[in-house]
Amino acid sequence: MSSRKRAIEDVTVAKKKQKGNPPMAHHGLENQGATCYLNSVLQVLFMTTEIHDRLDPDKKLQVADEELRNLFAQLKETTCGTENITKSLKIENVGQQRDAAECLEMILHKVSSGVTEVFKGQLKHTTTCSEGHCIIEEMCPFLTLPLSLRGTSDQSQEASYSVESGFEKIFQEKTFSGDDMVYCDECEKDTEATSKCQIEFPRVLVVLLKRFDMDYNTMKHVKSNRCVDVPRTLQRMDKTCQLYAIVNHMGGLQGGHYTATVLSNEDETWYEFDDSRVRKLEEQPFTNSMTYSSSTAYLLVYRASESPERQEDGGKDARDKERKPREQKPVDQDQAPKEGIEEAQGEPLLPQSQNTHDMSHLHLNVQQKVNNRKHRPSGKGTHRNDHESSTNILKKPCVIALIVCGCLLVVILIIILVTQPV
Numbered sequence: 001m002s003s004r005k006r007a008i009e010d011v012t013v014a015k016k017k018q019k020g021n022p023p024m025a026h027h028g029l030e031n032q033g034a035t036c037y038l039n040s041v042l043q044v045l046f047m048t049t050e051i052h053d054r055l056d057p058d059k060k061l062q063v064a065d066e067e068l069r070n071l072f073a074q075l076k077e078t079t080c081g082t083e084n085i086t087k088s089l090k091i092e093n094v095g096q097q098r099d100a101a102e103c104l105e106m107i108l109h110k111v112s113s114g115v116t117e118v119f120k121g122q123l124k125h126t127t128t129c130s131e132g133h134c135i136i137e138e139m140c141p142f143l144t145l146p147l148s149l150r151g152t153s154d155q156s157q158e159a160s161y162s163v164e165s166g167f168e169k170i171f172q173e174k175t176f177s178g179d180d181m182v183y184c185d186e187c188e189k190d191t192e193a194t195s196k197c198q199i200e201f202p203r204v205l206v207v208l209l210k211r212f213d214m215d216y217n218t219m220k221h222v223k224s225n226r227c228v229d230v231p232r233t234l235q236r237m238d239k240t241c242q243l244y245a246i247v248n249h250m251g252g253l254q255g256g257h258y259t260a261t262v263l264s265n266e267d268e269t270w271y272e273f274d275d276s277r278v279r280k281l282e283e284q285p286f287t288n289s290m291t292y293s294s295s296t297a298y299l300l301v302y303r304a305s306e307s308p309e310r311q312e313d314g315g316k317d318a319r320d321k322e323r324k325p326r327e328q329k330p331v332d333q334d335q336a337p338k339e340g341i342e343e344a345q346g347e348p349l350l351p352q353s354q355n356t357h358d359m360s361h362l363h364l365n366v367q368q369k370v371n372n373r374k375h376r377p378s379g380k381g382t383h384r385n386d387h388e389s390s391t392n393i394l395k396k397p398c399v400i401a402l403i404v405c406g407c408l409l410v411v412i413l414i415i416i417l418v419t420q421p422v
Protein backbone atom coordinates (compact mmCIF):
# COMPACT_ATOMS: atom_id res chain seq x y z
CA MET A 1 0.00 0.00 0.00
CA SER A 2 1.18 3.45 -0.78
CA SER A 3 1.92 5.69 2.12
CA ARG A 4 -1.23 7.55 2.96
CA LYS A 5 0.08 10.51 4.80
CA ARG A 6 -2.75 12.90 5.13
CA ALA A 7 -2.76 16.50 6.03
CA ILE A 8 -4.04 17.04 9.49
CA GLU A 9 -7.57 17.81 8.63
CA ASP A 10 -9.87 17.63 11.47
CA VAL A 11 -13.16 17.01 9.88
CA THR A 12 -15.33 17.27 12.85
CA VAL A 13 -18.68 15.80 12.39
CA ALA A 14 -20.96 17.33 14.85
CA LYS A 15 -24.57 16.69 15.18
CA LYS A 16 -26.66 18.52 17.61
CA LYS A 17 -28.67 16.18 19.65
CA GLN A 18 -32.27 16.88 19.96
CA LYS A 19 -33.45 18.53 23.14
CA GLY A 20 -30.51 20.93 23.09
CA ASN A 21 -27.70 18.67 24.23
CA PRO A 22 -24.14 19.84 23.50
CA PRO A 23 -22.84 19.07 20.01
CA MET A 24 -21.18 15.72 19.62
CA ALA A 25 -17.99 15.40 17.62
CA HIS A 26 -15.86 12.55 16.41
CA HIS A 27 -12.21 12.88 15.55
CA GLY A 28 -9.82 11.00 13.35
CA LEU A 29 -6.36 9.51 13.80
CA GLU A 30 -3.36 10.51 11.74
CA ASN A 31 -1.78 7.89 9.53
CA GLN A 32 1.94 7.43 10.26
CA GLY A 33 2.59 5.71 6.94
CA ALA A 34 0.52 2.57 6.61
CA THR A 35 -1.06 2.49 10.04
CA CYS A 36 -4.68 2.53 8.85
CA TYR A 37 -5.06 -1.01 10.30
CA LEU A 38 -4.17 0.37 13.74
CA ASN A 39 -6.35 3.47 13.39
CA SER A 40 -9.41 1.40 12.49
CA VAL A 41 -8.92 -0.90 15.47
CA LEU A 42 -8.29 2.04 17.84
CA GLN A 43 -11.51 3.77 16.73
CA VAL A 44 -13.44 0.56 17.45
CA LEU A 45 -11.82 0.29 20.90
CA PHE A 46 -12.60 3.96 21.56
CA MET A 47 -16.27 3.26 20.84
CA THR A 48 -16.15 0.17 23.06
CA THR A 49 -16.89 2.18 26.17
CA GLU A 50 -16.99 -0.96 28.34
CA ILE A 51 -13.21 -1.05 28.34
CA HIS A 52 -12.52 2.60 29.22
CA ASP A 53 -12.85 2.15 32.97
CA ARG A 54 -10.99 -1.13 32.87
CA LEU A 55 -7.80 0.46 31.57
CA ASP A 56 -5.59 0.41 34.62
CA PRO A 57 -4.25 3.91 35.35
CA ASP A 58 -1.71 2.85 37.98
CA LYS A 59 -0.19 -0.20 36.54
CA LYS A 60 3.06 1.05 35.10
CA LEU A 61 3.75 -2.38 33.69
CA GLN A 62 0.77 -2.17 31.39
CA VAL A 63 2.12 0.57 29.16
CA ALA A 64 -0.58 -0.07 26.60
CA ASP A 65 -3.29 0.73 29.20
CA GLU A 66 -1.73 4.07 29.94
CA GLU A 67 -1.26 5.00 26.30
CA LEU A 68 -4.79 3.95 25.40
CA ARG A 69 -6.19 6.04 28.24
CA ASN A 70 -4.24 9.05 27.06
CA LEU A 71 -5.32 8.52 23.47
CA PHE A 72 -9.00 8.14 24.35
CA ALA A 73 -8.86 11.32 26.44
CA GLN A 74 -7.35 13.26 23.52
CA LEU A 75 -9.65 11.69 20.96
CA LYS A 76 -12.61 13.24 22.72
CA GLU A 77 -11.15 16.67 21.92
CA THR A 78 -9.28 16.51 18.64
CA THR A 79 -7.53 14.55 15.90
CA CYS A 80 -4.60 12.61 17.36
CA GLY A 81 -1.34 11.01 16.42
CA THR A 82 -0.59 7.43 17.40
CA GLU A 83 3.19 7.59 17.90
CA ASN A 84 2.99 6.69 21.59
CA ILE A 85 0.72 3.76 20.83
CA THR A 86 3.00 2.31 18.15
CA LYS A 87 5.93 2.76 20.53
CA SER A 88 4.16 0.93 23.37
CA LEU A 89 3.10 -1.84 20.97
CA LYS A 90 6.69 -2.02 19.68
CA ILE A 91 5.60 -1.44 16.08
CA GLU A 92 8.80 -0.21 14.49
CA ASN A 93 8.04 -0.11 10.80
CA VAL A 94 5.00 2.14 10.49
CA GLY A 95 5.24 1.96 6.69
CA GLN A 96 4.42 -1.73 6.67
CA GLN A 97 0.80 -2.69 6.33
CA ARG A 98 -0.43 -5.22 8.84
CA ASP A 99 -3.51 -7.21 9.56
CA ALA A 100 -6.16 -5.41 11.59
CA ALA A 101 -7.35 -8.61 13.30
CA GLU A 102 -3.83 -9.44 14.45
CA CYS A 103 -3.36 -5.86 15.56
CA LEU A 104 -6.49 -6.13 17.72
CA GLU A 105 -5.29 -9.38 19.28
CA MET A 106 -1.85 -7.89 19.88
CA ILE A 107 -3.39 -4.92 21.72
CA LEU A 108 -5.60 -7.26 23.76
CA HIS A 109 -2.54 -9.21 24.84
CA LYS A 110 -0.79 -6.05 26.00
CA VAL A 111 -3.51 -4.54 28.15
CA SER A 112 -4.83 -5.47 31.61
CA SER A 113 -6.63 -8.77 31.82
CA GLY A 114 -9.80 -6.89 32.76
CA VAL A 115 -9.87 -5.37 29.29
CA THR A 116 -9.09 -8.64 27.49
CA GLU A 117 -11.86 -10.31 29.49
CA VAL A 118 -14.47 -8.19 27.67
CA PHE A 119 -13.54 -9.86 24.35
CA LYS A 120 -12.88 -13.37 25.59
CA GLY A 121 -15.44 -16.01 24.64
CA GLN A 122 -15.35 -19.78 24.63
CA LEU A 123 -16.54 -22.57 22.37
CA LYS A 124 -17.31 -25.78 24.18
CA HIS A 125 -17.10 -28.93 22.05
CA THR A 126 -18.69 -32.05 23.49
CA THR A 127 -18.73 -35.52 21.95
CA THR A 128 -21.14 -38.00 23.53
CA CYS A 129 -21.81 -41.65 22.75
CA SER A 130 -25.28 -43.03 21.96
CA GLU A 131 -25.64 -43.98 25.65
CA GLY A 132 -24.99 -40.38 26.69
CA HIS A 133 -21.46 -40.85 28.04
CA CYS A 134 -19.20 -37.88 27.54
CA ILE A 135 -16.29 -39.03 25.36
CA ILE A 136 -14.53 -35.73 24.76
CA GLU A 137 -15.11 -32.29 26.22
CA GLU A 138 -13.01 -29.36 25.21
CA MET A 139 -13.07 -25.63 25.86
CA CYS A 140 -11.65 -23.39 23.13
CA PRO A 141 -11.21 -19.78 24.21
CA PHE A 142 -11.18 -17.10 21.51
CA LEU A 143 -10.76 -13.35 21.15
CA THR A 144 -12.01 -13.28 17.56
CA LEU A 145 -14.45 -15.79 16.10
CA PRO A 146 -13.37 -16.66 12.56
CA LEU A 147 -15.86 -17.53 9.81
CA SER A 148 -14.68 -19.05 6.57
CA LEU A 149 -16.23 -17.42 3.52
CA ARG A 150 -15.84 -20.73 1.70
CA GLY A 151 -17.84 -22.54 4.30
CA THR A 152 -21.36 -22.29 2.90
CA SER A 153 -23.13 -24.69 0.59
CA ASP A 154 -23.16 -22.01 -2.07
CA GLN A 155 -19.48 -21.87 -2.94
CA SER A 156 -20.00 -19.43 -5.74
CA GLN A 157 -18.02 -16.26 -5.22
CA GLU A 158 -20.82 -14.39 -6.99
CA ALA A 159 -23.41 -15.25 -4.39
CA SER A 160 -23.29 -13.25 -1.20
CA TYR A 161 -22.26 -14.94 2.02
CA SER A 162 -24.69 -14.98 4.91
CA VAL A 163 -22.90 -14.28 8.17
CA GLU A 164 -25.94 -15.55 10.03
CA SER A 165 -25.79 -18.98 8.31
CA GLY A 166 -22.02 -19.14 8.76
CA PHE A 167 -22.44 -18.44 12.46
CA GLU A 168 -25.20 -21.07 12.80
CA LYS A 169 -23.02 -23.61 11.05
CA ILE A 170 -20.60 -23.61 13.99
CA PHE A 171 -23.33 -25.14 16.13
CA GLN A 172 -24.48 -27.84 13.71
CA GLU A 173 -24.39 -31.25 15.32
CA LYS A 174 -22.08 -33.80 13.77
CA THR A 175 -22.86 -37.53 13.91
CA PHE A 176 -20.26 -40.29 13.82
CA SER A 177 -21.66 -43.65 12.69
CA GLY A 178 -20.73 -46.68 10.58
CA ASP A 179 -17.05 -46.48 9.68
CA ASP A 180 -16.83 -43.27 11.70
CA MET A 181 -17.83 -44.76 15.04
CA VAL A 182 -15.94 -43.57 18.10
CA TYR A 183 -14.55 -45.61 20.99
CA CYS A 184 -16.28 -44.98 24.31
CA ASP A 185 -14.37 -45.91 27.47
CA GLU A 186 -17.56 -46.43 29.47
CA CYS A 187 -19.22 -48.69 26.89
CA GLU A 188 -15.83 -50.28 26.16
CA LYS A 189 -16.59 -50.43 22.45
CA ASP A 190 -16.98 -48.36 19.30
CA THR A 191 -20.28 -46.54 19.38
CA GLU A 192 -22.20 -43.97 17.43
CA ALA A 193 -21.43 -40.51 18.72
CA THR A 194 -22.56 -36.91 18.36
CA SER A 195 -20.43 -33.76 18.53
CA LYS A 196 -22.02 -30.54 19.70
CA CYS A 197 -20.70 -27.02 20.07
CA GLN A 198 -21.89 -24.40 22.53
CA ILE A 199 -20.76 -20.83 22.88
CA GLU A 200 -20.08 -18.74 25.94
CA PHE A 201 -20.47 -15.23 24.55
CA PRO A 202 -18.01 -12.53 25.47
CA ARG A 203 -19.45 -9.09 26.23
CA VAL A 204 -18.01 -7.91 22.94
CA LEU A 205 -17.97 -10.50 20.16
CA VAL A 206 -15.57 -9.89 17.27
CA VAL A 207 -16.42 -11.97 14.20
CA LEU A 208 -13.57 -12.31 11.73
CA LEU A 209 -14.54 -12.87 8.09
CA LYS A 210 -11.70 -14.83 6.58
CA ARG A 211 -11.14 -12.76 3.47
CA PHE A 212 -7.47 -13.70 3.47
CA ASP A 213 -7.45 -17.39 2.84
CA MET A 214 -5.62 -20.20 1.11
CA ASP A 215 -6.81 -21.27 -2.34
CA TYR A 216 -6.11 -25.01 -2.24
CA ASN A 217 -6.33 -25.32 -6.03
CA THR A 218 -3.42 -22.99 -6.58
CA MET A 219 -1.90 -23.31 -3.08
CA LYS A 220 -1.68 -19.53 -2.95
CA HIS A 221 -3.09 -17.01 -0.54
CA VAL A 222 -5.97 -15.02 -1.90
CA LYS A 223 -8.07 -12.07 -0.83
CA SER A 224 -11.78 -12.58 -1.25
CA ASN A 225 -13.93 -9.57 -2.06
CA ARG A 226 -17.06 -11.63 -1.72
CA CYS A 227 -20.13 -9.70 -0.73
CA VAL A 228 -21.35 -10.57 2.75
CA ASP A 229 -24.74 -10.02 4.33
CA VAL A 230 -24.03 -8.68 7.79
CA PRO A 231 -26.93 -9.09 10.22
CA ARG A 232 -27.73 -6.33 12.68
CA THR A 233 -28.18 -8.94 15.38
CA LEU A 234 -26.75 -12.37 16.02
CA GLN A 235 -28.80 -14.67 18.17
CA ARG A 236 -28.04 -17.86 19.99
CA MET A 237 -30.22 -19.40 22.66
CA ASP A 238 -31.26 -16.56 24.96
CA LYS A 239 -28.47 -14.22 23.92
CA THR A 240 -28.72 -11.41 21.41
CA CYS A 241 -25.75 -9.49 20.07
CA GLN A 242 -26.06 -6.11 18.37
CA LEU A 243 -23.61 -4.92 15.75
CA TYR A 244 -21.96 -1.59 16.49
CA ALA A 245 -18.73 -1.57 14.51
CA ILE A 246 -17.17 -2.92 11.33
CA VAL A 247 -13.51 -2.84 10.28
CA ASN A 248 -13.35 -2.75 6.46
CA HIS A 249 -10.53 -3.77 4.17
CA MET A 250 -10.37 -2.50 0.61
CA GLY A 251 -7.80 -3.78 -1.86
CA GLY A 252 -5.87 -6.98 -2.40
CA LEU A 253 -3.29 -9.17 -0.73
CA GLN A 254 -0.34 -6.95 -1.53
CA GLY A 255 -1.87 -3.71 -0.44
CA GLY A 256 -5.04 -2.07 0.60
CA HIS A 257 -6.65 0.24 3.05
CA TYR A 258 -8.55 -0.15 6.30
CA THR A 259 -11.41 1.98 7.58
CA ALA A 260 -13.88 1.58 10.43
CA THR A 261 -17.64 2.00 10.27
CA VAL A 262 -18.90 2.66 13.75
CA LEU A 263 -22.25 3.38 15.35
CA SER A 264 -21.92 6.33 17.67
CA ASN A 265 -23.55 5.63 20.98
CA GLU A 266 -24.17 9.32 21.41
CA ASP A 267 -26.44 9.96 18.46
CA GLU A 268 -27.13 6.42 17.20
CA THR A 269 -25.64 7.37 13.83
CA TRP A 270 -23.13 5.40 11.74
CA TYR A 271 -19.84 7.14 10.95
CA GLU A 272 -16.93 6.19 8.76
CA PHE A 273 -13.47 6.64 10.24
CA ASP A 274 -10.88 6.86 7.50
CA ASP A 275 -7.65 7.81 9.29
CA SER A 276 -7.94 11.53 10.03
CA ARG A 277 -11.19 11.88 8.12
CA VAL A 278 -14.51 11.22 9.76
CA ARG A 279 -17.82 11.41 7.97
CA LYS A 280 -21.37 10.52 8.67
CA LEU A 281 -22.56 7.77 6.34
CA GLU A 282 -25.01 9.16 3.82
CA GLU A 283 -26.76 5.86 3.56
CA GLN A 284 -27.20 4.65 7.09
CA PRO A 285 -26.96 0.85 7.37
CA PHE A 286 -29.99 -1.11 8.54
CA THR A 287 -32.49 1.65 7.84
CA ASN A 288 -34.53 -0.46 5.41
CA SER A 289 -33.23 -3.92 6.10
CA MET A 290 -32.02 -6.13 8.93
CA THR A 291 -28.86 -6.94 6.97
CA TYR A 292 -26.13 -4.78 5.51
CA SER A 293 -24.37 -5.90 2.33
CA SER A 294 -20.68 -5.25 2.11
CA SER A 295 -17.76 -6.51 0.07
CA THR A 296 -15.22 -4.89 2.39
CA ALA A 297 -16.43 -5.85 5.90
CA TYR A 298 -13.63 -7.76 7.62
CA LEU A 299 -14.20 -7.59 11.39
CA LEU A 300 -17.73 -7.37 12.77
CA VAL A 301 -18.04 -6.17 16.34
CA TYR A 302 -21.14 -7.13 18.30
CA ARG A 303 -22.20 -6.19 21.80
CA ALA A 304 -23.99 -8.90 23.76
CA SER A 305 -27.11 -7.77 25.50
CA GLU A 306 -27.41 -8.82 29.09
CA SER A 307 -30.23 -11.09 30.09
CA PRO A 308 -29.42 -11.06 33.80
CA GLU A 309 -30.97 -14.16 35.38
CA ARG A 310 -30.39 -16.70 32.65
CA GLN A 311 -26.89 -15.46 32.02
CA GLU A 312 -25.92 -15.56 35.68
CA ASP A 313 -27.11 -19.15 36.06
CA GLY A 314 -25.71 -20.32 32.75
CA GLY A 315 -22.39 -18.66 33.37
CA LYS A 316 -22.09 -20.23 36.82
CA ASP A 317 -22.94 -23.69 35.51
CA ALA A 318 -20.35 -23.47 32.82
CA ARG A 319 -17.68 -22.24 35.23
CA ASP A 320 -18.44 -24.99 37.75
CA LYS A 321 -18.21 -27.61 35.07
CA GLU A 322 -14.95 -26.17 33.94
CA ARG A 323 -13.49 -26.43 37.43
CA LYS A 324 -14.35 -30.12 37.72
CA PRO A 325 -11.21 -32.12 37.08
CA ARG A 326 -11.63 -33.85 33.76
CA GLU A 327 -11.10 -37.55 33.59
CA GLN A 328 -7.65 -38.13 32.21
CA LYS A 329 -7.60 -40.55 29.35
CA PRO A 330 -4.14 -42.02 28.76
CA VAL A 331 -4.18 -41.83 24.97
CA ASP A 332 -5.30 -38.23 24.98
CA GLN A 333 -2.72 -36.93 27.37
CA ASP A 334 -0.36 -35.76 24.68
CA GLN A 335 -3.25 -33.89 23.14
CA ALA A 336 -4.33 -31.89 26.14
CA PRO A 337 -6.54 -28.99 25.09
CA LYS A 338 -4.45 -26.08 24.02
CA GLU A 339 -5.34 -22.70 25.31
CA GLY A 340 -5.85 -20.89 22.06
CA ILE A 341 -5.25 -17.54 23.63
CA GLU A 342 -2.04 -18.52 25.32
CA GLU A 343 -0.91 -19.97 22.02
CA ALA A 344 -1.64 -16.83 20.09
CA GLN A 345 0.36 -14.76 22.54
CA GLY A 346 3.71 -15.90 21.25
CA GLU A 347 2.88 -15.63 17.60
CA PRO A 348 4.76 -13.14 15.51
CA LEU A 349 2.64 -10.48 13.93
CA LEU A 350 2.71 -11.26 10.25
CA PRO A 351 1.01 -8.99 7.79
CA GLN A 352 -2.10 -10.60 6.35
CA SER A 353 -1.32 -13.91 7.95
CA GLN A 354 -4.13 -16.32 7.29
CA ASN A 355 -3.55 -19.20 9.61
CA THR A 356 -3.75 -17.64 13.01
CA HIS A 357 -7.45 -16.97 12.59
CA ASP A 358 -8.35 -20.31 11.20
CA MET A 359 -11.47 -21.68 12.78
CA SER A 360 -10.17 -25.11 11.90
CA HIS A 361 -7.69 -25.01 14.79
CA LEU A 362 -10.67 -24.74 17.12
CA HIS A 363 -12.23 -27.82 15.51
CA LEU A 364 -9.08 -29.73 14.71
CA ASN A 365 -8.28 -30.89 18.21
CA VAL A 366 -11.76 -32.29 18.59
CA GLN A 367 -11.62 -34.03 15.22
CA GLN A 368 -8.20 -35.48 16.04
CA LYS A 369 -9.42 -36.76 19.36
CA VAL A 370 -12.41 -38.37 17.73
CA ASN A 371 -10.13 -39.96 15.12
CA ASN A 372 -7.90 -41.31 17.87
CA ARG A 373 -10.86 -43.06 19.36
CA LYS A 374 -12.09 -44.75 16.22
CA HIS A 375 -11.75 -48.54 16.30
CA ARG A 376 -9.28 -48.42 19.14
CA PRO A 377 -8.71 -51.77 20.82
CA SER A 378 -9.59 -51.40 24.46
CA GLY A 379 -6.37 -50.21 26.01
CA LYS A 380 -7.65 -48.41 29.02
CA GLY A 381 -5.33 -47.74 31.93
CA THR A 382 -4.20 -50.76 33.93
CA HIS A 383 -5.62 -53.31 31.50
CA ARG A 384 -3.39 -52.09 28.77
CA ASN A 385 -0.72 -54.84 29.16
CA ASP A 386 -3.30 -57.64 29.09
CA HIS A 387 -4.56 -56.47 25.76
CA GLU A 388 -1.26 -56.03 23.99
CA SER A 389 -1.51 -57.96 20.77
CA SER A 390 1.27 -59.89 19.13
CA THR A 391 1.69 -57.19 16.53
CA ASN A 392 2.43 -54.73 19.31
CA ILE A 393 5.08 -57.06 20.76
CA LEU A 394 6.70 -57.29 17.35
CA LYS A 395 7.09 -53.54 17.33
CA LYS A 396 9.49 -53.57 20.29
CA PRO A 397 13.10 -53.28 19.01
CA CYS A 398 14.68 -55.63 21.57
CA VAL A 399 12.25 -58.41 20.66
CA ILE A 400 13.02 -57.96 16.96
CA ALA A 401 16.77 -58.03 17.69
CA LEU A 402 16.37 -61.28 19.65
CA ILE A 403 14.43 -62.93 16.84
CA VAL A 404 17.02 -61.84 14.25
CA CYS A 405 19.86 -63.19 16.45
CA GLY A 406 18.02 -66.49 16.86
CA CYS A 407 17.52 -66.83 13.11
CA LEU A 408 21.20 -66.05 12.47
CA LEU A 409 22.28 -68.73 14.98
CA VAL A 410 20.08 -71.36 13.29
CA VAL A 411 21.50 -70.45 9.84
CA ILE A 412 25.10 -70.66 11.14
CA LEU A 413 24.36 -74.05 12.77
CA ILE A 414 22.91 -75.40 9.51
CA ILE A 415 25.96 -74.14 7.55
CA ILE A 416 28.32 -75.81 10.07
CA LEU A 417 26.38 -79.09 9.93
CA VAL A 418 26.21 -79.12 6.11
CA THR A 419 29.90 -78.29 5.63
CA GLN A 420 31.06 -80.90 8.20
CA PRO A 421 32.89 -83.81 6.47
CA VAL A 422 31.03 -87.07 6.98
Ligand SMILES: [Zn+2]
Pocket residue numbers: 129130131132133184185186187188191
Ligand atom coordinates in the same frame (compact mmCIF):
# COMPACT_ATOMS: atom_id res chain seq x y z
ZN1 LIG B 1 -20.70 -44.90 26.05
